[in-house]
Amino acid sequence: MTRPETLRSNTQVMNxxxxxxxxxxxxxxxxxxVGGIGNSNWDLWAADPARPENFYMLGSMGLAAPIAxxxxxxxxxxxxxxxxxxxxxxxxxxxxxxIAARAPRNLVIVVWDNAIYQITGGQPTPAAQSxxxxxAIARASGIAQSHWAADEAEFDALIETALTTDGPHLIAAxxxxxxxxxxxxxxxxxxxxxFARAMALPVG
Amino acid sequence: MTTAAPxxxxxxxxxxxxxxxxxxxxxxxxxxxxxxxxxxxxxxxxTAFPCAREExxxxxxxxxxxxxxxxxxLMQTSGFATLPNxxxxxVCAFQLPVVMVVSERGTLGEFNPGQAIVCRTMRPxxxxxxxxxxxxxxxxxxxxxxxxALRQAFATRWPACLILSPLLTARPx
Numbered sequence: 001m002t003r004p005e006t007l008r009s010n011t012q013v014m015n016x017x018x019x020x021x022x023x024x025x026x027x028x029x030x031x032x033x034v035g036g037i038g039n040s041n042w043d044l045w046a047a048d049p050a051r052p053e054n055f056y057m058l059g060s061m062g063l064a065a066p067i068a069x070x071x072x073x074x075x076x077x078x079x080x081x082x083x084x085x086x087x088x089x090x091x092x093x094x095x096x097x098x099i100a101a102r103a104p105r106n107l108v109i110v111v112w113d114n115a116i117y118q119i120t121g122g123q124p125t126p127a128a129q130s131x132x133x134x135x136a137i138a139r140a141s142g143i144a145q146s147h148w149a150a151d152e153a154e155f156d157a158l159i160e161t162a163l164t165t166d167g168p169h170l171i172a173a174x175x176x177x178x179x180x181x182x183x184x185x186x187x188x189x190x191x192x193x194x195f196a197r198a199m200a201l202p203v204g
Numbered sequence: 205m206t207t208a209a210p211x212x213x214x215x216x217x218x219x220x221x222x223x224x225x226x227x228x229x230x231x232x233x234x235x236x237x238x239x240x241x242x243x244x245x246x247x248x249x250x251t252a253f254p255c256a257r258e259e260x261x262x263x264x265x266x267x268x269x270x271x272x273x274x275x276x277x278l279m280q281t282s283g284f285a286t287l288p289n290x291x292x293x294x295v296c297a298f299q300l301p302v303v304m305v306v307s308e309r310g311t312l313g314e315f316n317p318g319q320a321i322v323c324r325t326m327r328p329x330x331x332x333x334x335x336x337x338x339x340x341x342x343x344x345x346x347x348x349x350x351x352x353a354l355r356q357a358f359a360t361r362w363p364a365c366l367i368l369s370p371l372l373t374a375r376p377x
Contacts, residue, residue: 060293
């Protein structure tokens with residue numbers, strides 16, 4: 001059964017913290033989650049700071065999806081998610097072609113589209129000013145299974161599909177301008193070592 | 205056990221990668237690296253593929269090395285010069301043994317002024333972050349240097365950079 005295609009113009013504005021909690025609530029098989037710089041990370045941290053399979057990047061803006069690709073290639077049996085902001089993805093659009101070329105079945109990219117650089121003062125991204133469509137870009141880059149989430153129910157359904165069927169998958173969600181709800185500890189070495197230890201454990 | 209001695213520098217690098225169990229090789233192509241890339245892609249031990257940008261390769265290697273797969277990123281000097289932020293905020297801050305192999309352009313006969321200038325930035329960038337680097341200039345030493353530099357990177361969880369000098373890659377041997 002195919003559902004009608006959701007376009008960006010038909011999507012509700014949702015909330016990153018709430019959607020991040022919904023994602024983390026669905027993870028029961030030691031899935032890896034790579035959070036992008038700033039707010040994407042901080043809402044991931046707020047969703048479950050004790051989860052060792054979360055990796056909280058620091059300043060390497062745009063590298064959440066490439067880091068997740070590396071995890072996915074190293075561990076093809078583990079589901080790997082990248083949570084990335086629209087401004088961040090715009091910095092590293094070429095990675096969509098790289099990901100499509102490798103076609104990792106276990107990789108899921110979630111794009112948070114608030115159309116602004118929220119953390120630096122809410123300036124609009126050039127993508128927002130131009131009407132750039134992340135799903136269209138991802139598909140044109142070769143990631144066929146790329147979709148906008150119309151609302152929370154469709155977001156849930158898309159995540160379920162992405163966690164249980166072959167990818168790569170890309171899910172884009174329009175979100176509001178709320179800043180991250182908390183901040184991660186500033187302890188990168190601990191994060192890297194905890195994440196590496198978690199990745200050494202078998203997929204649940 | 206005896207194996208045939210690699211007869212040229214790509215074989216020496218490839219042998220060091222294998223000895224240190226490097227399996228993932230994301231790269232941005234370069235003409236000097238062409239025989240190394242070809243040899244790696246022809247060997248089923250490795251997963252090698254092109255990236256759109258050097259930063260991507262660093263991110264991929266960072267994710268892989270934290271997940272139990274050792275990686276080395278191949279690039280040219282000018283591509284290395286795009287990396288300081290990713291090296292500082294990801295590789296060094298998280299103490300990840302990401303290995304870079306850089307073919308050195310901009311020295312010993314460079315024709316392109318841009319390459320000559322950017323080449324002068326490479327070692328100061330590496331030194332400023334305390335990233336171990338070795339310039340490979342002799343066929344009879346490069347295998348030892350590569351093997352030991354990689355071994356130290358993985359043992360000490362710190363990045364390393366192998367710089368392939370024209371003395372190695374262009375000088376008649």
